[in-house]
Amino acid sequence: MTTSRKRFTAPQRLLHWLMAICILSMLFIGVGMVSTVTPRYLTLVQIHKPLGIAILVLALIRLTLRFIYKAPALPPDLPEPIKLAAELSQYAFYALMIGMPLIGWGMLSAASYPVVLFGGVHLPSILPVSPSLHTLLWRAHYYLAFAFFACILMHIAAILFHKLIRDDGVFEAMAPVFSRNQPK
Amino acid sequence: MVQSSASPKSFRLGPVVIIAVVVGVAAIAFAYTAGWLSPHRLTPKKVVAALAPPGGPALGHRRNHAKGICFTGTFEANGDGSALSKAPVFVRGQYPVVGRFNLGTADPNAADAMVRVRGIGIRITTPDGQEWRSAMIDAPIFPVSTPQGFYELLTASASKDPDAMKKFIAAHPEFITFLGWAKSAPWTGSYAEERYNSLDSFLFVDGSGAKHPIRWSLVPAAQPVSVPPDELTKRGPDFLEQEITQRVAASPQRWSVIVTVANPGDPTADPNKAWPADRRTVEVGTLTVQQIEPERDGPCLNINFDPTVLPSGITTSDDPFPAARSAAYSRSYNSRTAEASYYPGTTTGAKQ
Ligand code: HEM
Ligand code: HEM
Ligand code: HEM
Numbered sequence: 001m002t003t004s005r006k007r008f009t010a011p012q013r014l015l016h017w018l019m020a021i022c023i024l025s026m027l028f029i030g031v032g033m034v035s036t037v038t039p040r041y042l043t044l045v046q047i048h049k050p051l052g053i054a055i056l057v058l059a060l061i062r063l064t065l066r067f068i069y070k071a072p073a074l075p076p077d078l079p080e081p082i083k084l085a086a087e088l089s090q091y092a093f094y095a096l097m098i099g100m101p102l103i104g105w106g107m108l109s110a111a112s113y114p115v116v117l118f119g120g121v122h123l124p125s126i127l128p129v130s131p132s133l134h135t136l137l138w139r140a141h142y143y144l145a146f147a148f149f150a151c152i153l154m155h156i157a158a159i160l161f162h163k164l165i166r167d168d169g170v171f172e173a174m175a176p177v178f179s180r181n182q183p184k
Numbered sequence: 185m186v187q188s189s190a191s192p193k194s195f196r197l198g199p200v201v202i203i204a205v206v207v208g209v210a211a212i213a214f215a216y217t218a219g220w221l222s223p224h225r226l227t228p229k230k231v232v233a234a235l236a237p238p239g240g241p242a243l244g245h246r247r248n249h250a251k252g253i254c255f256t257g258t259f260e261a262n263g264d265g266s267a268l269s270k271a272p273v274f275v276r277g278q279y280p281v282v283g284r285f286n287l288g289t290a291d292p293n294a295a296d297a298m299v300r301v302r303g304i305g306i307r308i309t310t311p312d313g314q315e316w317r318s319a320m321i322d323a324p325i326f327p328v329s330t331p332q333g334f335y336e337l338l339t340a341s342a343s344k345d346p347d348a349m350k351k352f353i354a355a356h357p358e359f360i361t362f363l364g365w366a367k368s369a370p371w372t373g374s375y376a377e378e379r380y381n382s383l384d385s386f387l388f389v390d391g392s393g394a395k396h397p398i399r400w401s402l403v404p405a406a407q408p409v410s411v412p413p414d415e416l417t418k419r420g421p422d423f424l425e426q427e428i429t430q431r432v433a434a435s436p437q438r439w440s441v442i443v444t445v446a447n448p449g450d451p452t453a454d455p456n457k458a459w460p461a462d463r464r465t466v467e468v469g470t471l472t473v474q475q476i477e478p479e480r481d482g483p484c485l486n487i488n489f490d491p492t493v494l495p496s497g498i499t500t501s502d503d504p505f506p507a508a509r510s511a512a513y514s515r516s517y518n519s520r521t522a523e524a525s526y527y528p529g530t531t532t533g534a535k536q
Binding site: 027028031032033034035036037038039040041042045111112113114116119120122124129130131132134135138149153156157160161164165 | 196198199200202203206207210211213214217218219225226227228229231272312313314315331486487488490492493495496497500504506507508510511512515517518521522524
């Protein structure tokens with residue numbers, strides 16, 4: 001699943017950074033909304049649902065691009081366990097980017113809420129109304145959200161490690177614009 | 185190929201500090217947003233915990249208005265609401281309703297005669313899948329003016345400090361108007377004889393986009409018959425549920441759905457303040473309750489009558505309650521559905 005290109009393609013980079021902003025926002029919106037009773041609660045919920053569904057759509061597009069364009073190889077001198085960790089974290093990210101929105105949608109369906117995106121536009125229910133399904137998905141949405149955030153923190157730490165300590169071109173592979181250490 | 189310009193072995197402190205700071209700041213910002221660093225923030229968790237009786241909440245039940253009975257029926261729109269709101273639910277026609285008659289108590293086994301506030305939850309669905317949910321009570325005003333005030337009322341009533349209520353009332357004189365209603369309003373012997381009020385203000389948005397601040401009420405077709413409270417205590421603990429079951433079995437019960445339009449300057453942000461009686465009202469249709477069903481396995485059990493589930497054409501206003509209610513109802517719903525296995529055991533007798 002690698003390509004001889006040194007950088008991810010422009011659409012892949014665009015999606016990565018756009019989605020990074022969206023996903024980090026979603027995590028903050030999520031924990032912020034469930035901890036307030038002010039009118040901000042409704043505003044945040046009204047952003048959380050459509051933005052989450054947008055992430056689902058973007059993640060599916062991104063996965064397709066990944067199959068088409070693949071990813072640049074990691075530096076050959078990277079120790080095997082780190083390579084393995086990098087690979088596993090990518091699986092985890094794709095699973096979470098697609099799984100979290102589906103769980104959110106399913107959780108609302110199982111609780112008999114209409115999944116309103118905006119105005120009169122709403123999504124169909126994808127699960128039967130069921131307290132046990134709702135509880136399962138609600139807990140999954142909660143725990144996976146924290147796992148997601150933890151993975152992102154590790155991802156950021158890892159990328160900074162590549163850039164600041166190894167300066168091995170891994171950051172440049174995804175850098176939004178050309179940078180000093182542009183790999184050839 | 186780019187070679188590492190610095191081998192990991194030649195350790196430099198600077199980058200490690202940067203990494204630690206970036207990750208640390210992100211984690212702290214997250215914890216702050218989640219409220220973990222602000223113990224004074226009024227969270228849904230705190231509000232819902234404050235509703236619980238001294239022995240803890242009744243597991244598997246709604247955390248407030250815990251005692252109730254389901255119904256199904258219809259909302260028949262007469263078309264007159266369409267001048268105020270573009271919501272499809274006001275287009276002349278008949279739409280299915282799921283609802284719940286309930287008592288304003290956290291105790292699902294309370295005796296019906298002991299509970300002053302009676303309520304109703306309704307969900308109206310239109311063929312396009314949009315929903316209008318509402319939870320209303322028979323009081324003409326809410327006890328307090330703000331969600332924070334409601335939390336203070338709950339903590340004061342649960343407090344062991346003998347002066348707690350006195351202090352609460354000093355800080356929330358608006359509560360006295362509610363007490364006046366609670367002490368003097370006549371009681372009836374039937375859910376079918378109550379008028380139920382949204383109390384909260386919402387905005388109706390018409391076809392041109394103009395917004396109309398409104399409140400709504402269900403006005404019973406049945407003539408209210410006043411019954412002295414000590415007479416009601418002689419009836420069984422579940423007399424309201426038995427009465428409504430028999431009454432609806434004998435004939436469907438009806439309410440007019442009345443929308444009251446605010447004048448400019450009317451208090452829309454405070455459900456403790458009634459609007460003057462001369463405000464324009466529009467009858468938008470009729471609610472008909474056709475069948476009563478026990479809450480257990482009933483169609484209302486797993487529904488949250490969240491007052492912010494609204495069709496396009498109705499939105500929240502500057503009233504802070506619907507947001508607070510939505511946050512708290514969701515928390516209550518999450519807890520009680522997770523405790524579903526406790527539900528039957530705690531209601532033995534009452535609902536068979
Ligand atoms: C908010 C959440 C983020 C998510 C979900 C995320 C996800 C991903 C994923 C799935 C990849 C694999 C490439 C792909 O298929 O697109 C990747 C690569 C990368 N990300 Fe992120 N990312 C996030 C934030 C960040 C941030 C903040 C940075 C910068 C510090 C960053 C820098 C990179 C770099 C440099 C790569 C390329 C690594 C490689 O060559 O494999 N990411 N990211
Ligand atoms: C990438 C996508 C998503 C992320 C990262 C995310 C993240 C979060 C987070 C962090 C929370 C707070 C959890 C807590 O502290 O209790 C939350 C709650 C919630 N999310 Fe999401 N979410 C996503 C997608 C969605 C979608 C698509 C929906 C629905 C359509 C949704 C519906 C909800 C709901 C209803 C809650 C409140 C749960 C509760 O009642 O406790 N989420 N989400
Ligand atoms: C901040 C203020 C309020 C709080 C914290 C609060 C809290 C709650 C909670 C936790 C429930 C149970 C929800 C569920 O599990 O489904 C509930 C139900 C209910 N509330 Fe409130 N409430 C508030 C204000 C109001 C107001 C202003 C009204 C009336 C106009 C009202 C009327 C009702 C009714 C009728 C129900 C029962 C609905 C049903 O049958 O499911 N509440 N409330």
